[in-house]
Amino acid sequence: MGIVTAKQLKQRTGEIIKRVKLGERLTVTYRGKPVAVILAPPAEGRGLSSDLPPFEEAWKEIEVSLQRTEPGFASWREAMKWARSGHSS
Numbered sequence: 416m417g418i419v420t421a422k423q424l425k426q427r428t429g430e431i432i433k434r435v436k437l438g439e440r441l442t443v444t445y446r447g448k449p450v451a452v453i454l455a456p457p458a459e460g461r462g463l464s465s466d467l468p469p470f471e472e473a474w475k476e477i478e479v480s481l482q483r484t485e486p487g488f489a490s491w492r493e494a495m496k497w498a499r500s501g502h503s504s
Contacts, residue, residue: 416452421445 417434419441424431435441435455443451467473488494 416440416442418442418444421450 417439419431421443424443431441435453438455440452440454442449443453488497
């Protein structure tokens with residue numbers, strides 16, 4: 416398995432996609448820590464995994480979850496202020 420940095424991924428996306436298409440499995444690192452793995456989908460159909468629900472069904476589940484959750488902020492401005500203060504990382 417190869418390793419590419421987030422910076423390399425940004426600067427050489429086309430080259431990295433070619434490597435993945437050829438079957439290489441790549442680990443993406445950010446500040447020296449692995450954050451993602453890029454690999455080609457299964458050869459059979461080259462589609463999404465069959466265990467994933469259809470988009471519409473998945474989206475409905477997300478909406479139901481959001482409706483059950485209490486908002487953490489009184490307004491979007493409050494959320495933006497919190498995120499910009501450095502607490503979102």
